[in-house]
Amino acid sequence: MSARRPVPGAAAGHDHAVPTASPGPTGEPLPSFERSVGRWLHAYPRRWRRTRAVEVTAVLADLAGPTARHLDARTALGLVIAGLVTRWREHPPPRAYLTYRLAGRHPGPAWDGWLRDDVDGRLYPVRLALTEGLVAAVAYPSVERLYLAAGSPGAGTTGPATAAGRTSRPAPAEASEDRA
């Protein structure tokens, strides 16, 4: 976030109050600083991190100074907010999202990157289980009721058939790999 006044000196007496045109402090940032930055950058989407994390870490190291051991609270908050805004911007709109989540329909080429991160994500099995569970909880009793009312003996086979229809997931276009 931006301040409307010059920021007082950061860690260990490094003075940022005077605007300078020189490049940032040189030398490697401390490993604890890089770890701290890596943790906060998780607010950004995975594909964003893959392409920009190194560059952003370098800028943060320049801004913080060579002796910073971890990211300060104000910068971290700014990063988290910006990361969440980036996630929001690259999230498909509600209808495309729902048709994808519940009916497996591809949300559209614009959301390819988001789709890839969703499918590759660590929590993807959880998301799948939740939506399958939701659909099963809602649909199964209704379908079963219909079959029982119609007197059909095959009521028990609708469950696996519905699950099988949902196991094929849309694959994002290969071109999304190269998109920055």
Add this chain to the structure above:
Amino acid sequence: MPKRMSEQSYLVLLALAEEPRHGYGVVQAVLALSDGDVRLGAGTLYGILDRLVAAGQAEASGEVVVDGRLRRYYRLTDAGHEALTAETARLRDLARRAQRVLTAAPRPALGQA
């Protein structure tokens, strides 16, 4: 008409108009251009840069490794340059109209503390 350009976006475009810069360079340039008034945080900076690149007003122009640190440079595109000059003209006209209003308005009585 697209959304009105924010002051921070305007300053970033101006910083890039001087010469291609990397992230830290943009922060320093914005600080100087705003006379010490606007200090961009990394989150805000990258939000603005991402928006400018998505709108085609800026683009990445090369990477250099300096002292083990990666620096990605950004530069203005032609579209960005046009947007910048248009916004500068708009601000200049606004300032001129404001100056006319202020000089024409009856001045309040002096000596009132």
